[in-house]
Amino acid sequence: MLVQVENLTQKPVYLRLNSGKTLHLAPGKKSSQVSEFELQNNDKVKKLEDLRVVKLHTVNQKKIPADKAKNTDAKPETAVAKVKKSTDISPAINS
Numbered sequence: 001m002l003v004q005v006e007n008l009t010q011k012p013v014y015l016r017l018n019s020g021k022t023l024h025l026a027p028g029k030k031s032s033q034v035s036e037f038e039l040q041n042n043d044k045v046k047k048l049e050d051l052r053v054v055k056l057h058t059v060n061q062k063k064i065p066a067d068k069a070k071n072t073d074a075k076p077e078t079a080v081a082k083v084k085k086s087t088d089i090s091p092a093i094n095s
Helices: 043-050 076-087
Strands: 002-007 013-016 022-025 054-058
Touching: 002 022, 013 043, 043 054
Parallel strands: none
Antiparallel strands: 002 054, 013 022
């Protein structure tokens, strides 16, 4: 599941994730999407949540049915062929 972290203060917040990366949050802004595993069992996240410095938001992921998913087996030659056909120029006047 993906999570966004929101900074509820008027000061920047720096949050160390479980992977060792640091999340930089501008005042009043939300982070990009982060895996929930980056925040699990993280004492600093718990402390900042308790102090109402940050708020965690779960991101709703829309699941696409298999029949409507894009076909990744498409051959790149078909796209090139379409472009070539649309750019063919035939002579306008035959002399």
